[in-house]
Amino acid sequence: MYEKHYNIDYLAETLKLLSGVKEKSYAFFKNTPDGGTIVDLGCGSGQDVLNMSRMFNNDKLQFIGIDHDPEMIAAGNNAIQEETNVKFLVSNVLEIPLADNSVDGVRMERLVQHLSDPLTLFKETQRILKDKGVIVIVESDWNSLSFYNGDSNTTAKLNHYLTGKKVNNGKAAQSLSTYLMESGCSQISIEVFPFVLKRYEDACKYLWIDKMIDEMHALDMIGADERNHFIESQRRADQSGYFSCSMNIVVVSAVK
Numbered sequence: 147m148y149e150k151h152y153n154i155d156y157l158a159e160t161l162k163l164l165s166g167v168k169e170k171s172y173a174f175f176k177n178t179p180d181g182g183t184i185v186d187l188g189c190g191s192g193q194d195v196l197n198m199s200r201m202f203n204n205d206k207l208q209f210i211g212i213d214h215d216p217e218m219i220a221a222g223n224n225a226i227q228e229e230t231n232v233k234f235l236v237s238n239v240l241e242i243p244l245a246d247n248s249v250d251g252v253r254m255e256r257l258v259q260h261l262s263d264p265l266t267l268f269k270e271t272q273r274i275l276k277d278k279g280v281i282v283i284v285e286s287d288w289n290s291l292s293f294y295n296g297d298s299n300t301t302a303k304l305n306h307y308l309t310g311k312k313v314n315n316g317k318a319a320q321s322l323s324t325y326l327m328e329s330g331c332s333q334i335s336i337e338v339f340p341f342v343l344k345r346y347e348d349a350c351k352y353l354w355i356d357k358m359i360d361e362m363h364a365l366d367m368i369g370a371d372e373r374n375h376f377i378e379s380q381r382r383a384d385q386s387g388y389f390s391c392s393m394n395i396v397v398v399s400a401v402k
């Protein structure tokens with residue numbers, strides 16, 4: 147029932163869709179001094195680590211990707227081409243295997259939403275960051291998921307399911323500035339990017355809406371009639387050319 151809300155193929159699909167937001171998040175590290183290290187926590191299959199190493203094209207910087215899933219890290223290692231300044235580590239981000247004050251930048255994307263104990267993560271990032279080190283977080287705001295097809299009651303239940311049950315820390319996006327402030331960061335900035343889908347099949351592909359609705363039905367959060375009505379109204383909107391669904395992605399940055 148509680149199937150993970152992502153896998154390696156899913157990350158590859160969202161890589162294309164979120165490329166603009168990702169590039170904005172990389173740009174915060176452009177002034178990293180020579181000899182510096184940038185770490186991507188919860189790096190998944192490592193594409194952001196490799197993108198950053200290729201974008202900065204500076205062999206004086208080190209890039210480290212960390213994820214607790216050995217399959218993700220194996221995919222990252224397989225994707226390394228000529229980069230000698232990239233390495234991937236299997237580890238829990240709540241116990242990062244790096245020394246105190248050793249890194250210049252920490253990036254994390256769609257990680258905090260999975261953690262039931264996010265404050266431990268922020269203590270760890272403060273521990274490994276050097277003074278004035280930069281932290282950048284990209285998160286999906288599941289609470290902002292909206293459909294514009296007149297089915298707002300079911301959408302409210304879907305938001306409730308995603309933020310309260312399905313995703314461990316489903317309201318993470320709206321709490322990031324608090325986590326950063328409480329862990330002692332300064333210069334916090336927040337940018338919000340609406341992510342809009344115009345086809346129902348894309349909402350199923352990128353947000354797994356059909357699976358979520360089925361899970362809610364299996365959990366008796368909605369009956370069969372409501373489930374069918376929701377799907378039919380999305381399909382009707384799609385066939386008539388007015389399907390619209392949106393969700394906000396937030397990019398938050400701060401300095402230690």
Ligand SMILES: C[S@@+](CC[C@H](N)C(=O)[O-])C[C@H]1O[C@@H](n2cnc3c(N)ncnc32)[C@H](O)[C@@H]1O
Nearest residue numbers: 152157188189190213214215238239255256260
């Ligand atoms: C939705 S994926 C995002 C992957 C990548 N950041 C991206 O944007 O493509 C979340 C990743 O966080 C990792 N993760 C979740 N909890 C973790 C933890 N406690 N320690 C290390 N990695 C974790 C998962 O294995 C997964 O690869």
